[in-house]
Amino acid sequence: MLDIGLGIVAAALVLVTLVPFVPLRYWWVRGFDFPRLQLASLALLAGLTQWLLGSAEWRWWSIAACVAVAAVQFMYILPWTPLAATPVKQAPDDHRGHRITLLIANVLTPNRNAEGLLRQIHAHQPDVILTLESDEWWGEQLNRSLEDKWRYCVRVPLDNLYGMHLFSTLPLEEVEVKWLIQHDVPSIHGWLRLPDNSRIRLHAMHPRPPAPGESEESLWRDAELLLVGQEIRDSHEPTLLAGDLNDVAWSRTTRLFCHVSGMLDPRRGRGMFSTFHAGYPIIRWPLDHIFISSHFTLNRIQRLEAFGSDHFPILASFTHSPAHAAENDEPQASADERREAEATVEEGRQRGDGEAHG
Template sequence: MLAPTLTGLAILLLGTTLIARLPVRWWWIRACEFPRLQLAVLALVTAALSPLAGPPWSWTCLAASLATLALQVPRILPWTRLWPVQVQAAETGQEARCLSVLVANVLTSNRHADRLVGLIQRYDPDVIVTLESDDWWQQRLDAALDAGWSHGVKVPLDNLYGMHLYSRLPLLAPRVEWLIQEDIPSIHTDIALNSGDILRLHALHPRPPAPNESEETLWRDAELLLVGKRIHETPVPTLVVGDLNDVAWSRTTRLFCRVSGMLDPRQGRGMFSTFHADYPFLRWPLDHIFVSEHFTLVAMSRLPAFGSDHFPILATLCLRPSRADEHDAPEADHEERCDARDTIREARARDQPD
C-alpha cells in the first residue's frame, strides 16, 4: 500500500499545482495558489521517500514530486532571504520622514481587544488600521486610542468588513469609498509626516474567494486592480495596506504590483505569513503593506497573536524619494493593463454576489 499511496500523493500535489495555473476565477481553483509553500514541502517529502515505493512506482513518484518543486519553488523563492530585497533598507537620521504602520484583522467575534491594545501600546505605531472591526471593537479602541491617535476614519460594520484607521499624524482629505461592491468599504487618505511631506494611504479589505463569500475572485481582483490603476495614474508616495484576501505570490497580487508599480518590502526578507494564527502548517501572507518606490524600509515584523485568526503586521518606513532609482519597480505591459481594465469593467457590469 505504501507505493501507490506515496505515488498518489505526489500526483495529487502536482495536479493541485497545475490546477492553480488555469486562467479562471472559480474560488476553488484560485485557492490552490495559496498553499504553495505547503505543497512544496510535501513534494520534498514525497521526493525523499520515493525510493521506498520501489520501481516502477518510485520513478513516477520522484518525477511528479520534482515537477511540483520546479513549479512551486520559483513562485515562493522571492519571499525568502535567498532573494534580493525589493525595498532597500533605510539609513539612520531621517526620523521625521518615517512612519510606522500596524495592520490587524481583529476577527469580529474576537473579544480580546485588551491584547491588541497592549500590542499597540508596546510597539507604538504612528498609524493603526483594523479590519473586521464593528461597533464593539470601535468602543474599546476609541477608549484606548483616541487620546494618543486623535486622527481617524471609522467604518464600524457587522458584516465582517468594518475598518478603522487611527493616526497620530494628521490626515488630509480622508474619505471612505465603496469601490466595487456596495457593502465593502475602503479608506483613502493623505497623511502629513512630521517633516511636512505628504503621502497617500489606501486601506483595503476585499471580499475573499470562498464558498460562503464569493464563488469567483472577480470582485476581489477588480478592487485591487482599480486601486493599482489609480496609483499608476497619480504617482505620488503611496502605501497600500490591509487584508487583501490574496497571497503575495498570486497572479492577481503580482498583476496589481505591475499595474501600480508598488513594491513588496517582504521580498528578500521573508513571508511574514499572517493567516491562520491557530494552524502553523496552514499559514500564508494575507495581510499586506505595499509601498511605492519613494520609500525605504526601517523594519518589518509579524507581531504576536492576540486572539484573532490573523497575526498583526508592523512596518516602519521612511520616505526617501531621492533613493527611488535604487528600486526596480515592476511595470505592466500593454496586455496586462488591458486585462486589468477589462476585469474592472466586468466586475462593475455583472450582478454582485449576495
Template sequence: MQSPEIVAIVLSSLFIISTLAPFIKWDDWWIRVFDFPRLQLCIFGLVALVVCLTGFSFASPLSFIFTGLLLIGILYQAVKILPYTPFYRKEVIRFRGKEDHTNRISILVSNVLSPNRKARKLLHLIRRKKPNLVLTLESDTWWQQQLDTLEKDYPYTVKIPLDNLYGMHLYSNLELEDAQVIYLVKDDIPSIEAYVKLPSGKKIKIYCLHPMPPSPTEDDTSTDRDAELLLVGEKVKAREESVLVFGDLNDVAWSYTTILFRKISRLMDPRIGRGMFSTFHAHYFFLRWPLDHLFHSNDFMLNRIQRLPGIGSDHFPIYADLQYKPIAGMAQKEPEANGEDKQLAREKIARANPVNKKEKTKYTSKD
C-alpha cells in the same frame, strides 16, 4: 502493484494536481485556493518524493514519470516562494542614514476577528509599538468602543463599524486630509482613501483595503477581490504621488493577481528578500500564509517590518516602519506592467461590474 507503489502514485498525483490547478485562470474559489499553500505544497511534495524513492521499484516508465513530475513540481513551488525568503535579493533597501523622524511613518494593521474580545492585547501592542497609523479590520461597534480609548493619542480617525465582517477603523496621530470611504466593487464592502501629512509637510496618499475572499462561505469566485485590488492599482498608476496601500487583501503575495496588482500600480513589497511574514492562520502553524500586506511607492525605504504577537484573532497583526526618501527611487526598481498585463487587468475589472460608490465621509480630526 505493491501497496507502497499505490501510496506513492496517490500522493504524487495529489501534489501534481494541486500544482497544476493555479495554471487554470478560472476565478472559481476551488481553483484559486491552490494559490495560497505553496509552502505547504512544497513540503508535501518532498514527502511524496521520499515515498516515491522508497516505494517505487523503478522497473517501469511510470515510476520515472511520476518521480520526474514531482521534482519539477517541487522546483516550481520553491521558485514561487523563493522571493519571500532571505535567500532572494531585497526589493526595498533598508534605511541606514541619519535619523529623520519628520519623514518617517509607521503602520500597524490588524484583522481583529469580530467575535474576538481580547481588545486589551491589541491596545497593549499599539501602546508598545506607537505606530503613526492603526488600521483595524472586521471591527464592529464593540471594537470601536474599545479602540476609542486611543483617541487621546490618535485624534484623526475614520470609523466604519459594520457587523458583516468588513468593518474598518483608521486611527492616526498624523494629520489626515480628504479622507473618503469608497465602495469599489460591492456596496457593503468599504475601503478608505485619504492623504496623511508627515511632520515634514509631505503628503502621502493611502489606501486601506479589505476585499472579500474567494471561499465557499463568502464568494464563489475571486472576481470581486481581484477587481478591487486592480481598481486601486489603476488609481495609483494614474497619479504620480507617494502611495501606501495596506490591509487584509485576502490574497497571498505570490498569487498572479497580487503580482499583477503590483505591476499595474508599480508598488513595492518590503517583504521580498526578507521573509513571508505570514499573518493567517494565527492558530494553526501548519496553515499559514501572508494575507495582510503593505505596499509602497519606490520613494520609501524600510526601517523595519515585523509580524506581531497574536491578539486572539485568526490573524497576527503586522507592523511596518518606513522612511520617505525620494532618492531611493534611483536604486529601487519598481515592477512594470506590459501590454498583456494591462489588458488582463481591464478584463478582470470589467468582469466584476464595479459600483465605485463614494460615501460622504464624516471623519474626526484635530481642531
C-alpha cells in the same frame, strides 16, 4: 501498497499544481494559489519517502513528479525568501527623512481580546493603526484606549466582517470611505500629512475573498485591487496601501497589481511574514499586506503576537525619502498585463453594485 499510495499522492500534487494555471476565477481554482509552501513541502516529503522506502520499478516517475511539483511551487515563493533580491532598499541608520510606522490587525469580529491588541499597539507606538473586521464593540474599545494620542481617525463599524477603523497620530486629510465594487465592502482613501508638510497617499482595503460562504469567484477582490492600482499608477504620488487583501503575495492578481500600480512589496527578499492562520502553523500564508511606492525605504517589518484573532498583526516602518526613489526596483506592467487589468476592472464595474458601477 506504499508505492501505490505515494504514486496517488504524486498524481494529486501534479493536478493541484496545474489547477492555478487555468484562467478561471472560481474560488476552488484560485484557492490553490495559497498553499504553495505546503504543497512543495509535501512533494519533497512524498518523493523522499518513495526514494528511501519504495520498491516499484515505476517509482522513479513518481519521484520525478514530486521533484517537478516542488520546483514549480518553490519558483513562486522564492522571491519571498532571503535567497532573493530585495527591491525595497533598507534605510540606513543615519538616513534623513520622516519615518512612518504602520500596524495592521484583522481583529476577527467575534474575538473579544481587545487588550491583547491594545497592549501591542501601546508598546510599539505606530503612527498609523488599521483594524479590519472591527464592529461597534471593537470600535468602542479602540476609541477608549487610542483617541487621546491617535487623534485622527476614520470609523467604519460593520457587523458583516468588513468593518474598518483607521487611527493616526498624523493628520488625515481629504479622507473618503468608498464602496468601490460592492455596496457592502468599504475601503478608506486619504492623505497623511507629515511633519515636514509633505503628504502621503494612503489606501486601506479589505476586499471580499473567493471562498465558500463569501464569493464563488475572485472577481470582486481582483477588480477592487486593480482599480486602486490603476489610480496609484496615474497619480505618481508617494503612496502606501495596507490591508487584508485576502490574497497571497505570490498570486497572479497580487503580482499584476504590483506591475500595474508600480507598488513594491517590502517582504520580497526578506521573508513571507505569514499572518493567517494564527491558530494553525501548518496552514499559514501572508494575507495582510503593506505595499509602498518607490518613494520609501524600509526600516523594519515584523509579525507581532497572536491576540485571539485568526490573523497576526503586522508592523512595518518606512522612511519617506523621495530623493532615493531610483534606488528601488519599481515593477512595470507589460501591454498584456495592462489590458488584463483593464478588462478585470471593467467586468467588476459592470457586474458589481458599488460606486464604480457602470
